[in-house]
Amino acid sequence: MSFFDFAWQWLTTAGHWSGSNGVPARLLEHVEYTALALVIAAVIALPAGVVIGHTGRGSLAVVSVANIWRALPTLGLLVLAFILSGGAAWAWVIPLVVLAIPPIMVTTHEGVRGVDADLKDAAAGMGMTSPQVISKVEIPVALPLILLGLRTATIQVVATATIAAYISLGGFGRYILDGLATNNYGLVAAGAVCVVVLALVVQFAFTGLARLIVPPGLRQRTRQS
Amino acid sequence: MSWAFSNASMLAHLLGQNAYLALVPVLAGLVVSLPLGILSVRWGWLYPPVLSITSVLYAVPGLALFVVLIDYTGLTDLTVMIPLGIYSLAVLFPSVVEGLRSVPDPVRQAAVAMGFGTWRRLVTVELPIATPVVIAGLRVAAVSSISLVSVGALIGIGGLGYLFTDGEQRNFTTEIVVGIVLIIVLALITDTVLVLARRVLTPWQRTDRRARRLASRRAALAVTAREASQT
Numbered sequence: 001m002s003f004f005d006f007a008w009q010w011l012t013t014a015g016h017w018s019g020s021n022g023v024p025a026r027l028l029e030h031v032e033y034t035a036l037a038l039v040i041a042a043v044i045a046l047p048a049g050v051v052i053g054h055t056g057r058g059s060l061a062v063v064s065v066a067n068i069w070r071a072l073p074t075l076g077l078l079v080l081a082f083i084l085s086g087g088a089a090w091a092w093v094i095p096l097v098v099l100a101i102p103p104i105m106v107t108t109h110e111g112v113r114g115v116d117a118d119l120k121d122a123a124a125g126m127g128m129t130s131p132q133v134i135s136k137v138e139i140p141v142a143l144p145l146i147l148l149g150l151r152t153a154t155i156q157v158v159a160t161a162t163i164a165a166y167i168s169l170g171g172f173g174r175y176i177l178d179g180l181a182t183n184n185y186g187l188v189a190a191g192a193v194c195v196v197v198l199a200l201v202v203q204f205a206f207t208g209l210a211r212l213i214v215p216p217g218l219r220q221r222t223r224q225s
Numbered sequence: 226m227s228w229a230f231s232n233a234s235m236l237a238h239l240l241g242q243n244a245y246l247a248l249v250p251v252l253a254g255l256v257v258s259l260p261l262g263i264l265s266v267r268w269g270w271l272y273p274p275v276l277s278i279t280s281v282l283y284a285v286p287g288l289a290l291f292v293v294l295i296d297y298t299g300l301t302d303l304t305v306m307i308p309l310g311i312y313s314l315a316v317l318f319p320s321v322v323e324g325l326r327s328v329p330d331p332v333r334q335a336a337v338a339m340g341f342g343t344w345r346r347l348v349t350v351e352l353p354i355a356t357p358v359v360i361a362g363l364r365v366a367a368v369s370s371i372s373l374v375s376v377g378a379l380i381g382i383g384g385l386g387y388l389f390t391d392g393e394q395r396n397f398t399t400e401i402v403v404g405i406v407l408i409i410v411l412a413l414i415t416d417t418v419l420v421l422a423r424r425v426l427t428p429w430q431r432t433d434r435r436a437r438r439l440a441s442r443r444a445a446l447a448v449t450a451r452e453a454s455q456t
Contacts, residue, residue, distance in 0.1 A: 003293055063441060064416075071368045071412030073375040075386055076405040079393040083401070110442055155284055162286045166379070176289050180380070185296070192289030199284035 007189035016190070021174070023194065029170035030198065033161045037096035038154055045101045046146070049108025053142070054134055062109050066102040074099055074160055082167045092164035099160055100153035107149025111142025143214050151206035158199045162191070172198070229403050240407055243384025246377065247370040248415070250306045254313025254366060255359075261314075262321025263347065272322060283315035287376045295380065305377040312373065313366040320362025320444065324355030327443050357430060360423040361444025367419065368412045375408065385411075 010016060017023050052058045077095035085091050115138045123137045139146070162173030175191030178184070229236060265272040290308035298304045328351050336346045375386025383390070388404030391397075423430075430436055 067364055067368055067416060068409065068412060070365065071372045071409050073372045073386065073389070073405060073408050075375050075378065076389045076401055076408065079389050080398060080401045080405065083393065083396055083398050114442065159284050159286045162288055163376070173286075173288075176286065176292065177379075180288075180292055185292075188289060188292045192285060192293065195286050195289065196281065196284050200281070 003189050004193075006186040007193040010186035010190040011193065026170055026172050026174060027194070027198070030158070030161055030172050030195075033092060033096065033164055033169075033171055034154065034157045037093055037157050037161070038100055038150070040093065041097045041100035041104055041153060042150065044097075045104035046108055049105045049146075049149075050112050050134065050139065053109040053112025054138060056113065059109065059113060062105060066106045069098070069102045072098050075163060075166070078163055078166060087167075089167075089169065091167055092161070092169055095163070096157050096161060100157050103152040103156065104146075104149045107145045107152070108142065111145030111149075112138045114145075115141045140215055141218060144210060144218065147206060147210050147214070151203065154202050154206070155199045158202055159195060162195060228399050236403065236407065239385045239387055240411060243371065243374050243386075243408065244411055244415075246302060246305050246374045246382070246384050247309060247411075248367060250310035251313045251317075251363065251366050251370050253306075253310045254317050255363065257310075258314050258317040258321050262318055262325060265318075265322050266325040276319060279311075279315040279318050282311050287312075287373055288379055291377060291380050300381060302382060304380065305374065305382045309370045309373060313370060316366040316369070317359070317362045320359050321355065323443060324358030324362075325351055327358055327440070328354045353427065356426050357423055357440035358444045360419055360426075361441065364416055364419050367415045371412045371415060372408055375404070 011023070019025065049062075052062055072095075074095040077098055078092060081094040082088070082091040112134075119137055119141065120133055123133045128136065161171050162176055164171050165173030165177040172191045172194045175187050175194070179187030179189075179191060261275060265275055285308075287308050290311070291304055294304045294307055298307070332350065332354065333346070336350045341350065374384045375389055377383035378386030378390045385404045385407050388400045388407075392400035392404065430440065
C-alpha cells in the first residue's frame with residue numbers, strides 16, 4: 001500500500017472523525033496554534049516593517065537580520081521555552097512566532113519601501129501628512145506584498161505547528177508523533193495529509209482575501225520590478 | 226560553558242554532521258533548479274505547474290516526510306537529506322527564474338546582435354546577471370536547511386538537533402542553548418561565505434549601488450513569492 005492508501009484508509013474510518021483525538025478536534029487545535037502565533041507575529045512585524053520601509057532606516061539590517069533569523073531552530077526554541085517556563089503549555093507560541101516574523105517583516109518592508117516616489121510626492125503635494133501618506137498610499141500600494149508575506153508565514157506556521165505535539169500538545173502533529181511512536185504508518189500519513197490540505201486551504205483563503213481587500217486599481221501591480 | 230568545553234569533540238562531530246546534512250541537499254537543489262529554471266524561462270508555460278508542485282511539497286511538514294521516507298531509505302542520512310533537498314529546490318527554483326528574468330532586454334539583444342548563440346549567451350551573459358538573485362535564494366535555502374536539520378533529531382538523525390532532544394530529556398538548558406548558538410554560528414559562516422561568493426562573482430555590483438539594491442529587492446521578493454506560493 002502506498003502512502004496515500006494508508007492516509008485514505010485512516011481518514012475514511014468513521015471513528016477517526018469524532019472525539020478529542022478526532023480530525024475536527026485536532027483541526028481546531030491546529031488552527032488555534034496557527035492563528036495565535038500569527039496574530040502575535042503580525043503585531044510585531046507589520047508596524048516594524050512599515051516604519052523601516054517608510055523611513056528607509058535600517059533597511060540593510062532587515063535583509064541580513066531576517067536571513068540569520070531563519071536559522072533559529074524551531075525545535076531548539078521549543079524545548080528551551082518549555083524547560084525555562086517550567087513546562088508551560090504555551091511554550092509552543094515562541095518558536096512559531098519567531099518563525100512567522102521574517103516573512104511578514106521582509107515583505108512589508110519591501111512593499112512599503114518599493115512604493116513609487118512619484119506617488120508619495122503626489123500624495124504630499126495634495127496636502128497629505130506623513131501618517132496619511134503611510135495609511136492612504138504606502139500601505140494600500142504595498143498590500144499585495146504584505147498579504148504575500150502573511151500567507152507565507154501562515155503556511156510555514158501550519159506546517160511547523162506539528163512540533164507542538166512534541167511537548168504533549170494537540171494539533172495534527174499529534175497524529176504524526178503518535179504514529180511515529182507506535183509504528184502506525186496510517187496515522188502518520190493521515191497527519192501529513194491533513195497538514196498539507198490545511199496549507200492548501202490557507203493558500204486559497206489568502207488568494208480570496210487579496211481579491212476582497214486589495215483596491216481594484218492595484219491588482220495588476222502585484223509583480224513589481 | 227564548561228560543559229561545552231568538556232564535550233567539545235562531540236559538539237564538533239555534531240556540527241560537522243549538521244553542516245553535511247544541511248548543505249549537500251542545498252547543492253543538490255541548486256543542481257536541479259538551474260536547468261529547471263532555465264527551461265521554465267525558455268518555455269513560460271512550464272513555470273506555473275512546476276512552481277505549484279515544488280510549492281505543495283514545501284508545505285509538507287519535514288517530520289512527516291522523514292517518516293514517509295524511512296520506509297524507502299531506512300534510518301540513513303538520506304532520509305533527512307531528501308526532504309531538505311526538496312525544500313531547497315522549492316526555494317531555489319523561483320530564484321533562478323526570477324534571476325534570469327532580471328536580465329534586461331537590451332542586454333540580451335546586445336548579446337544576440339554580437340552573434341552570441343543561445344548557450345554562450347546563457348553562460349556568459351544571463352547566468353552572471355542572474356547570480357545575485359540566485360545567491361540570495363541560496364542564502365535562504367542554506368540557512369533554513371541548517372536550522373531544519375535539527376528536526377531530524379526526532380528520528381535520531383539531526384546533527385546539532387540531538388542536543389535539543391537530549392537536553393529536553395535531561396532537563397538541561399545549557400545543552401539546548403549551546404545547540405541553538407552553534408546552529409546560528411554555522412548559519413552565519415555559511416551566509417558570509419555566500420555573500421563573499423557573490424562579491425567575487427559579480428564585481429560590477431560593487432560600484433553600482435542602485436543595481437545592488439534592485440537585485441536585493443528582486444531577490445527578497447523571489448524568495449517570498451516562493452515561500453508564499455509554496456502550496
